[in-house]
Amino acid sequence: MSGVLPANVSFFMQRLQGVSVSHFKINPQGNDSASANKITRLELPSNSLLNLRNTRLFFNAQTVSQFGGIGRLPNDISSLIERVAIYMGGTLVQNNFQGYNVLCHAKAVVEGSKCNSVLGHPEIVRKTSYHNGADFTSTSETYDKLDEMFCIDNWEGLLGSLEPSIIDSGICPQITVEITWAENSVCPTISGTALSTGTDAAGTIDHANATPCTYTVTNISMQVEVLGMATSVLDQITEQRIASVGYLSLPFKNYFTYVSTHNQTSRFSVNSASWDRVWFVYRDTSYPNTAGAHVVPGHKIATATNTLTGEPTFDSGGVLDTNSEKYISKYFRMKQPNRSVTSVAATYQLQVNGASIPAYTLNASEFYAITKNSVDSFHHETKMTTGQYKDSYFVQCMRFCLPDSTYSRLASGLDTRSVSAQAALVTHGLTECNLTVIAECTSELRIGSGRAVEIIA
Amino acid sequence: MDPTGYYAGIRPLPGARELTYFDLSTSGPTSEKHQNNIRDPVPGIFTPLPLHPDQFSAAIMQNPMHSVLPCKGQPEAVRFGRFASSLTGGMYTNTGYARHQKLGLATNHAMRLDGAIMPIAGSFDPGALNTLGTVK
Numbered sequence: 001m002s003g004v005l006p007a008n009v010s011f012f013m014q015r016l017q018g019v020s021v022s023h024f025k026i027n028p029q030g031n032d033s034a035s036a037n038k039i040t041r042l043e044l045p046s047n048s049l050l051n052l053r054n055t056r057l058f059f060n061a062q063t064v065s066q067f068g069g070i071g072r073l074p075n076d077i078s079s080l081i082e083r084v085a086i087y088m089g090g091t092l093v094q095n096n097f098q099g100y101n102v103l104c105h106a107k108a109v110v111e112g113s114k115c116n117s118v119l120g121h122p123e124i125v126r127k128t129s130y131h132n133g134a135d136f137t138s139t140s141e142t143y144d145k146l147d148e149m150f151c152i153d154n155w156e157g158l159l160g161s162l163e164p165s166i167i168d169s170g171i172c173p174q175i176t177v178e179i180t181w182a183e184n185s186v187c188p189t190i191s192g193t194a195l196s197t198g199t200d201a202a203g204t205i206d207h208a209n210a211t212p213c214t215y216t217v218t219n220i221s222m223q224v225e226v227l228g229m230a231t232s233v234l235d236q237i238t239e240q241r242i243a244s245v246g247y248l249s250l251p252f253k254n255y256f257t258y259v260s261t262h263n264q265t266s267r268f269s270v271n272s273a274s275w276d277r278v279w280f281v282y283r284d285t286s287y288p289n290t291a292g293a294h295v296v297p298g299h300k301i302a303t304a305t306n307t308l309t310g311e312p313t314f315d316s317g318g319v320l321d322t323n324s325e326k327y328i329s330k331y332f333r334m335k336q337p338n339r340s341v342t343s344v345a346a347t348y349q350l351q352v353n354g355a356s357i358p359a360y361t362l363n364a365s366e367f368y369a370i371t372k373n374s375v376d377s378f379h380h381e382t383k384m385t386t387g388q389y390k391d392s393y394f395v396q397c398m399r400f401c402l403p404d405s406t407y408s409r410l411a412s413g414l415d416t417r418s419v420s421a422q423a424a425l426v427t428h429g430l431t432e433c434n435l436t437v438i439a440e441c442t443s444e445l446r447i448g449s450g451r452a453v454e455i456i457a
Numbered sequence: 458m459d460p461t462g463y464y465a466g467i468r469p470l471p472g473a474r475e476l477t478y479f480d481l482s483t484s485g486p487t488s489e490k491h492q493n494n495i496r497d498p499v500p501g502i503f504t505p506l507p508l509h510p511d512q513f514s515a516a517i518m519q520n521p522m523h524s525v526l527p528c529k530g531q532p533e534a535v536r537f538g539r540f541a542s543s544l545t546g547g548m549y550t551n552t553g554y555a556r557h558q559k560l561g562l563a564t565n566h567a568m569r570l571d572g573a574i575m576p577i578a579g580s581f582d583p584g585a586l587n588t589l590g591t592v593k
Binding site: 247353357446448 | 563577591
């Protein structure tokens with residue numbers, strides 16, 4: 001009878017004895033500090049059960065003033081990472097795609113931020129640090145104590161999406177994680193720590209200092225969870241699978257980036273066995289310039305009568321949690337481009353191999369609704385407004401695979417191999433902007449006997 | 458002797474004889490075509506008559522067999538010029554623009570989708586093919 005009764009009235013349990021859990025700390029090859037555009041390489045343990053979902057990168061971060069500028073770290077410490085590549089032996093497994101930090105911010109808009117509020121530097125500090133309580137009124141943000149480290153514990157790409165997430169690294173060649181640090185301009189450089197007045201006044205947080213700050217990261221280490229099991233069942237299953245099929249199939253998310261200055265049509269091509277989604281990130285063409293922090297619309301700025309604490313601008317009471325200070329790095333300010341004709345709404349449409357997707361042109365609202373339904377996420381947006389979306393978080397996503405494919409290890413996206421899909425984003429009524437296109441694909445990592453690997457992109 | 462034929466330039470067939478008075482009367486069935494082996498005496502006699510054209514067009518001459526429509530309409534008796542159909546009946550998914558998809562209106566025949574797939578390089582020797590295969 002136990003088979004027909006639901007779990008909440010049944011008596012059962014399972015037992016797996018002999019499990020051991022531990023953590024390794026890995027130091028980078030070479031220098032354990034880095035600065036903008038530098039590369040850090042870390043080798044994962046080569047003969048143990050790795051829990052890849054629990055891979056954490058720790059480091060201290062400091063911004064350094066240059067000629068009077070005041071440096072600030074960007075919101076979400078993942079912003080400091082430009083690229084993440086993963087090699088197995090000499091084979092590139094996770095594509096070394098550009099704009100890892102842009103993808104993190106884009107996904108945070110639609111799926112909710114996965115930034116750790118304790119260790120992930122989720123907000124920009126104006127004056128007093130919420131991280132260690134220090135007063136940075138006239139100095140750049142600096143955290144150099146070992147117990148003030150930041151941590152990136154959520155990863156896009158292979159580390160965060162490989163299935164199964166616990167793998168025996170003994171069956172594959174040496175796994176190397178290669179991190180390329182972002183350029184300096186991801187960090188805002190402010191001319192002062194006063195509240196914004198909305199007029200780009202000198203001495204306020206949104207006013208840029210002329211000379212950009214730089215940043216450095218120190219004490220870099222990666223920490224991974226390693227497991228041990230007393231049973232050899234997993235080893236036997238692995239051996240049997242390789243003997244009968246020839247290889248193990250491990251799906252993971254792989255990304256490919258195309259950056260262009262968008263003016264009506266931006267073309268790109270994708271060559272993948274399963275092209276699952278495409279992400280469009282719109283930024284001003286001046287996004288990499290030296291800039292102060294950007295105030296998210298609605299949040300507090302100084303008024304004539306209230307210069308110290310300011311007032312929210314979506315009415316003085318601050319609807320939708322706008323009764324607070326909120327800043328983003330202008331490098332990651334995703335903004336709907338201005339309209340060519342102010343009174344005419346812009347339209348968006350995607351073309352893949354000559355087919356229009358969808359068959360009708362979308363306006364920004366319609367595309368946002370599709371975007372929300374294009375991701376496998378249960379994040380329900382309740383605070384972001386249309387105005388904030390268009391001003392600070394303008395991201396679009398289109399799905400080509402079946403919903404929930406990721407959870408079921410299903411590669412159901414477009415197969416564009418042998419023709420390398422010619423795709424284009426076609427817009428009407430927009431002025432020129434920077435466009436970052438990120439193609440999200442399901443790649444298959446095949447591991448055969450003798451540590452042979454293969455990537456089906 | 459066939460004087461009429463002679464005057465018309467017709468030469469009698471070999472062995473034909475001269476018309477006699479007996480030849481002036483109808484002989485045998487009317488479907489018999491050749492009266493005397495000389496010529497068709499009544500050209501066009503077997504050509505069916507064309508249909509007589511209507512004297513009046515249908516617009517001005519109502520068929521008296523048609524009935525007067527009842528005051529209370531019979532919907533099932535009325536045929537419209539166009540069948541009622543769903544406005545969204547013609548909508549279906551774009552298909553045929555990627556490998557393995559069913560061919561459809563989105564198919565571009567100038568772009569072949571079923572071409573050969575490039576083999577994957579081996580992980581030990583990039584000059585050799587990978588032995589783990591690929592997806593077709």
